[in-house]
Amino acid sequence: MDLQEAFETNKETWNKKVAIHAASDFYAMADFKAGTSTLNKYELEALGDVSGKSLLHLQCHFGQDTMSWARMGAKCTGVDLSDEAVKLASQLNTELDLDAQFVCCNVLDTSQCVSEKFDIVFTSYGTIGWLPDLRPWAKMISERLKSGGVFYIAEFHPIAWMYDYTVSPPVMKYGYHQKEVIYEEYEGTYAEEDTTKILSKEYAWNHPLSEVINSLIEAGLTIEYLNEHDGSPYDVFPNLEKQQNGMYEMSEKLYPLVFELKARK
Secondary structure, eight states, X not given: OOHHHHHHHHHHHHHHHHHHHHTSTTTTHHHHHTTOOOOOHHHHHHHOOOTTOEEEEESOTTSHHHHHHHHTTOEEEEEESOHHHHHHHHHHHHHTTOOXXXXXXXXXXXXXXXXXXXXXXXXXXXXXXXXXXXXXXXXXXXXXXXXEEEEEEEEEOTTGGGEETTSSSOEEOSOTTOOXXXXXXXXXXXXXXXXXXXXXXXEEOOOOHHHHHHHHHHTTOEEEEEEEESOBSSOOSTTEEEOTTSOEEESSOOSOSEEEEEEEO
């Protein structure tokens, strides 16, 4: 298939999502502007004190997590495919008097647009599924890390992406090792209010954990740990139950919803 066409379609969809997401309860913009961090338990525990460290945030959307790291003292650069997202991120950064920087590019082209090397490369929750092949992604991560630098990803588990959520109840439809692209066209977005319904057109790819791990190893990184969790910080899958710790879980806990991986160059 024409990957450039797929990327352009995804970019158009994400550009349409920006204003809707920014106004949604999901992204709680007023709370964020007032100082609330958008970072979650997994990444906060994994990366700890980031004060004084340089951090590259891949696929940052409109930068709430990027700026949350900046508020903790990191020197941050965010990268995203959507020019509307980067525009809003830059506006928020100025409004909040923060010092993050934002770059608009395909994440696979990051090394062509960002020359700095970082102490930390970070990405989270709904990112790698937009990429057809993780080997160039992992190579770019290695290029952007300083020697001894840390890469961390918190991401929805690939088993969760085996389901077609455009039907109710969801149906297991896609292979765990599926190489073929998944195209979905549907009304709405995960953060959208009921009053508006955009048309989302999306090309995505599923990546088994073995591909995530092996691509990073081949790029010269050492895996420190891989954890799988029943709890998701976001209520983005059907029929999840909120726990006392704020996480959302399936009642049957048939499979993990999130994995996290930390690696070092």
